Amino acid sequence: MPFVYTEWQHFTTKDGLPNDHIFAVKADGPRVWIGTEGGLACYDKRTGKFRTWTEKDGLPWRVVSALDVDPKTGDLWLGMFGGGLARFSGGRFDHFHQLNSGLVNDVVYGVAVENDNVWAATTAGASRYNTVKRKWTIYTEKNAPMEEIWNYGVSYNDGKVYLGVWGSGVLEFDVATERWKDYLDPDGEMEIDLYRDDGIVHVITTGTSYIDRVLWVSTYFGMCRYDGRHWRGYYAKETGLPSDFGNAVKGRSADEAWYATDRGLAAVMDFKTDTWVTYTMDPKTHKGKAVVQRGSTVLKTIALEKTIPHNYVLWTEVDGSDIWVGTSKGLAWAKGSGYYPRLKAVVDNRAKPDASLTTGDASK
Amino acid sequence: MNRPMKTQLLTLACVLTLGISAYGGPGKRSVPATDQKGAAETAQNLRKINAAGTYGIPNIPPRHDQNYARTSKDLQPFGYVQPFKRHFLEQMIYSGPGRGIAEPGKLAAVKIGFIGPIMSTVSVATGGASHEETLGIKMLQGAQLAIEQANDKGGYVKRQLPFQLVVSNDNGLWGASGNEIIKMAYRDKVWAILGTVDGANTHIAIRVALKAEIPMMNSGDTDPTLTETNIPWIFRCIGDDxxxxxxxxxxxxxxxxxxxxxxxxxxxxxxxxxxxxxxxxxxxxxxxxxxxxxxxxxxxxxxxxxxxxxxxxxxxxxxxxxxxxxxxxxxxxxxxxxxxxxxxxxxxxxxxxxxxxxxxxxxxxxxxPWNPMRQDPKLDAFREAFQKQYGEQPDTYAAHAFDGVNMVIWAIQTVGLNRAKIRDILAYRKEPWQGVTGAIPLTAALDDGGDVFxxxxxxxxxxxxxxxxxxxxx
The missing domain is CATH 3.40.50.2300 (Response regulator)
Structure with a gap:
């Protein structure tokens, strides 16, 4: 069995969040930064308290759509949806936008810190800002293999920057060589995926996460995994994905990745055995369940008092053994005491199995 | 029956009647059976949409198409291979919490956004030359006429508020259409947006609409990929390329x-x-x-x-x-x-x-995308009104914009001021919209699947x- 998260805590405006619509979450040691549709928040895990910033506190624009922390300086970088880019440092916001910097567009979907550089995925290309030399580089179809320039997500790890580009698949930027490589759907058609594992499942890409030399990808048409040689496509009809509409992805290892979808949260917990755990919330009772699947076969359904606060999941973040989940109606903290990777032959006594312990095809 | 409920039902009846006259076509003295069916279906859908609330999804079967865009076998890509997955056959569902947002209190007008190329530009996206203003201006005229006609009939019936068009130029430079949608969604607080013409700019706009959760009606971009994006917030009321x-x-x-x-x-x-x-x-x-x-x-x-x-x-x-x-x-x-x-x-x-x-x-x-010479009293009335207002005959951009705005107005009159519900009532509508450009049946991808010419x-x-x-x- 894979590890199943059974201890969940929810946060909404009643607990101090500036807004319940959560676009981004970034764990940073004892702090957790939260980007919402109505401001920025920071949760201190030691005190259990929130601090918030809205426009009246100097936040340049209310909609915070992306977050990353510079590990060298501790600065927080914010991508704002229609408000450009900001650096939060020493209690001050520095604002970078189309008219005062090399930011290519103010509609920022993703932000990632790469060494001394900050990348912003915008609706009209990507910008890379060298924070030491204060130099901007803009990437569009003119100097990168972007079939379209509509950047959606950006992530950095291990010498590689990955851009998820709407209409242009995934672009890989090798930091050492400054060379680009593109990953497109080999069939080239919007209305079909000819073969599941022949490449990225679709060119309308929303998120990327690179870890342990494995690239995890989310799209609005299914998800996928690439190990540098083989692609594996994931669709709801044969996995634990509650939907093919993927808003974001976060990889924890080469074996485990978390997918934020519009119908719930799904994690590939063990790639090799295709084992999934899917978390959803009952719209009527607001109670939850975790479904353990191997492919489309349900192994176990675990009824939980609480899982995610809403099934429309926009973001997910790995924080040590814990998982943070941003939804369009609140934030969730899944506490992973006793977490173990991949699978274990265990008898899990922490959660009471559902009376209707299910085996068979998953009902989506 | 208590008074508020009675008022609500009377309003709904009034709205549905307006809807019928909007898609039934003038000159018909009695309400045709198909329109009665459409009105009943709308009322039923409305009940289910309202019942979904913040956490649920309306219990309405999504539209399912047998093949995408009615593509014949010989035109299907890789036609002799069964693809692993076919997209766009099942209607996209909005599963977020938007339906639970209450209609706001004090309002001076019900705002509908418009984005189109109405001024000359130095657009990079369109190839460096300004070339679409003539199309955008016609589109604006059609949209304005629809707003004015709705206001002549009492505006937003439920609260006797006028409709107001919030107009933005789509200059196509450096993704400016995205910034404009942000402004309309968050600052102007419009309820839906009509636009735009250029394919690249429309793609940028709809991505913003998806995150901001606001319906977009497109009446002028015939790029097929526009609705091939799985965005549940985009509708198109014109036959595509x-x-x-x-x-x-x-x-x-x-x-x-x-x-x-x-x-x-x-x-x-x-x-x-x-x-x-x-x-x-x-x-x-x-x-x-x-x-x-x-x-x-x-x-x-x-x-x-x-x-x-x-x-x-x-x-x-x-x-x-x-x-x-x-x-x-x-x-x-x-x-x-x-x-x-x-x-x-x-x-x-x-x-x-x-x-x-x-x-x-x-x-x-x-x-x-339509037959402007068709014999239809509704089209004749539109032509006459347009000629009277602007001193010229409407073109395809004006006519489709007129239909698009009327579809949005119908949705607002039916569900009230809630973006998710406006989306829903349009998306779940099974009966084709009978516009001045002809019948507009939406496909599972929320595209216009009607006849082209x-x-x-x-x-x-x-x-x-x-x-x-x-x-x-x-």
């Missing part, structure tokens, strides 16, 4: 028996994506396009492209681009002695084209022929 391309393909190969077609197109997104189905479809039907030549926007000399096409020994030429370019190309073709049959996209059915092409226009055939220039006039008129089966 895929549908127009399919009809042209059937005519070229099924009726005229051509074997060697050449293409000349604009080098922008409109030209590139407009001919995609023609290029792919020709190959799939066993007659690959012999030569495809692109020209830069703003060029005046097409001799290079035309001479190459002539030398390639093509039987007919298809043009995809703006009207002025299309006409200049036609003139230069004829000057070069090229007597090839000339086919073009819907943008060439315009006064500009005729003015420049002159007598050369005779005999050309264009695709067209071929416009023939015959004896100095445009004549419009449907698939049926031309004896073409799918």
């Amino acid at each position: 895929r549908q127009q391309g399919y009809l042209l393909l059937d005519y070229l190969y099924g009726k005229r028996n051509f074997k060697r077609i050449g293409i000349i197109r604009a080098s922008n997104r409109y030209g590139r994506f407009g001919v995609r189905e023609i290029r792919d479809g020709s190959r799939r039907r066993g007659h690959p396009i012999i030569l495809e030549m692109a020209y830069q926007l703003g060029t005046k000399d097409y001799s290079l492209q035309l001479e190459r096409l002539r030398d390639a020994n093509v039987e007919a030429i298809v043009h995809w681009g703006d009207a002025t370019d299309g006409a200049a190309i036609l003139n230069q073709m004829r000057k070069l002695g090229m007597k090839h049959p000339y086919f073009a996209c819907d943008r060439c059915v315009s006064d500009d084209f005729i003015q420049i092409a002159g007598e050369d226009a005779e005999g050309i055939i264009c695709t067209y 071929l416009a023939f220039r015959e004896k100095g006039e445009w004549h419009y022929y449907s698939r049926r008129d031309l004896g073409l089966s799918r």
Whole structure:
């Protein structure tokens, strides 16, 4: 069995969040930064308290759509949806936008810190800002293999920057060589995926996460995994994905990745055995369940008092053994005491199995 | 029955009646059975949409299409292989919490956004030249007329508030359309947005609409990929280049028996994506396009492209681009002695084209998303009102914008001021919208699946022929 998260805590405006619509979450040691549709928040895990910033506190624009922390300086970088880019440092916001910097567009979907550089995925290309030399580089179809320039997500790890580009698949930027490589759907058609594992499942890409030399990808048409040689496509009809509409992805290892979808949260917990755990919330009772699947076969359904606060999941973040989940109606903290990777032959006594312990095809 | 409930029901009855008159067509004294069915279905959908609340999804079966965009077997990509996954067959569902947001209290007007190219621009995305203002201005006129007519009938009936159009120019520079949608969604607080024309700018706009959760109605962008994005917030009320391309393909190969077609197109997104189905479809039907030549926007000399096409020994030429370019190309073709049959996209059915092409226009055939010569009292009334208001006849951009805004107004009147519910009532509607441009049945991808036409220039006039008129089966 894979590890199943059974201890969940929810946060909404009643607990101090500036807004319940959560676009981004970034764990940073004892702090957790939260980007919402109505401001920025920071949760201190030691005190259990929130601090918030809205426009009246100097936040340049209310909609915070992306977050990353510079590990060298501790600065927080914010991508704002229609408000450009900001650096939060020493209690001050520095604002970078189309008219005062090399930011290519103010509609920022993703932000990632790469060494001394900050990348912003915008609706009209990507910008890379060298924070030491204060130099901007803009990437569009003119100097990168972007079939379209509509950047959606950006992530950095291990010498590689990955851009998820709407209409242009995934672009890989090798930091050492400054060379680009593109990953497109080999069939080239919007209305079909000819073969599941022949490449990225679709060119309308929303998120990327690179870890342990494995690239995890989310799209609005299914998800996928690439190990540098083989692609594996994931669709709801044969996995634990509650939907093919993927808003974001976060990889924890080469074996485990978390997918934020519009119908719930799904994690590939063990790639090799295709084992999934899917978390959803009952719209009527607001109670939850975790479904353990191997492919489309349900192994176990675990009824939980609480899982995610809403099934429309926009973001997910790995924080040590814990998982943070941003939804369009609140934030969730899944506490992973006793977490173990991949699978274990265990008898899990922490959660009471559902009376209707299910085996068979998953009902989506 | 308590008073608020009674008031609500009376309002709903009034709205549904307005809806019926909106899609039933004037001149019909009694409410047809299909309209009664539509009204009953709308009322039932409304109950289910309201019942979904913050956490649920309306218990309404999503639309399911048997094949995408009614594509015939011989035009399907990789037609002889069963793909692992087919997209766009099941209607997209919005599963977020938006339905739980209460209608706001104090309001001076009910705002509807408009984004379109209404001023000249130095757009990069459109190829560097300003060329779409004439289309955007017509679109704005159609939208404004719909707003004014709705206000003449009492505005937003439930609260007696006027509708107001919040107008933005789509200048296409550096993704500016995205910034405009943000402004309309968060600052102006519009309830839905109509726009825009350029394919690239519309793509940027709809991505913003998805995150901001606001319905967008498109009446002027015929790029097929617009609704091939799985965004549950985008609707299109005009037949796209895929549908127009399919009809042209059937005519070229099924009726005229051509074997060697050449293409000349604009080098922008409109030209590139407009001919995609023609290029792919020709190959799939066993007659690959012999030569495809692109020209830069703003060029005046097409001799290079035309001479190459002539030398390639093509039987007919298809043009995809703006009207002025299309006409200049036609003139230069004829000057070069090229007597090839000339086919073009819907943008060439315009006064500009005729003015420049002159007598050369005779005999050309264009695709067209509707039949403006159709006998329909509703269309006649629209023409008359438009002529009275603007002193000229409406074109395709004005007519489709008029329909698009009316669809949005109908949705607002039916569900109230809630963006998710406005989306829902349009998305779950099964009955085609009966607009001035004809029937608009939405597909599972929320695209216009209605009839498209071929416009023939015959004896100095445009004549419009449907698939049926031309004896073409799918």
